[in-house]
Amino acid sequence: MAVTLTDEALRILGLFEEVTEASGRDCLVEDDRVVVLVAAGDMGPAIGPAGQHVAEFEERLGRDVKLVEDADTAADFVANALAPAAVYHVTISENGDTVAYAEVDEADTGVAIGSDGRNIDTARELAKRHFDVDDIQLA
Structure with missing residues (x-):
C-alpha cells in the first residue's frame, strides 16, 4: 500500500534518520506532536541508550514524538x-x-x-x- 508523505513529513523523517540512525517508514504530523513509524527491529536504535536519541530528536524538532514500531501483520x-x-x-x-x-x-x-x-x-x-x-x- 503506497503512502504519500507531505514535504514536512519527509523533512521530519530525514531528521529522524539523521539523529537516530534508525529507519523511519511513515510520519504523521499532528498539532503538537509527531508520530514516526519505525522500521521493524529499529526501535532500540531509535530510542537510543537511556532514551538519548529520541530525546535529541524531540529537542531538535521542538515537538513531542511518539514512536510506533512497524510489524509484518x-x-x-x-x-x-x-x-x-x-x-x-x-x-x-x-x-x-x-x-x-x-x-x-x-x-x-x-x-x-x-x-x-x-x-x-x-x-x-x-x-x-x-x-x-x-x-x-x-x-
Missing part, C-alpha cells in the same frame, strides 16, 4: 500502535469492513484511547494507511 501492527497500553490479543475481522478488535488490559484502556481519543485515532490512521484496516475497537 495487521494484528501485530495494531498492538504496536496502541503501545504502551498492554494489548493481550488482536483479532482482525473482515466482514465487509476490516476491523481490528484489540483486547487491552482494563487498567490500560485510558492509555490506549488517549486524551480526547488521540492515541486510538492515530492507531486507526496508521492501520488504515499500512494495512487497510477500517477501524480499531477495544474489547
Whole structure:
C-alpha cells in the first residue's frame, strides 16, 4: 500500500534518520506532536541508550514524538500502535469492513484511547494507511 508523505513529513523523517540512525517508514504530523513509524527491529536504535536519541530528536524538532514500531501483520501492527497500553490479543475481522478488535488490559484502556481519543485515532490512521484496516475497537 503506497503512502504519500507531505514535504514536512519527509523533512521530519530525514531528521529522524539523521539523529537516530534508525529507519523511519511513515510520519504523521499532528498539532503538537509527531508520530514516526519505525522500521521493524529499529526501535532500540531509535530510542537510543537511556532514551538519548529520541530525546535529541524531540529537542531538535521542538515537538513531542511518539514512536510506533512497524510489524509484518495487521494484528501485530495494531498492538504496536496502541503501545504502551498492554494489548493481550488482536483479532482482525473482515466482514465487509476490516476491523481490528484489540483486547487491552482494563487498567490500560485510558492509555490506549488517549486524551480526547488521540492515541486510538492515530492507531486507526496508521492501520488504515499500512494495512487497510477500517477501524480499531477495544474489547
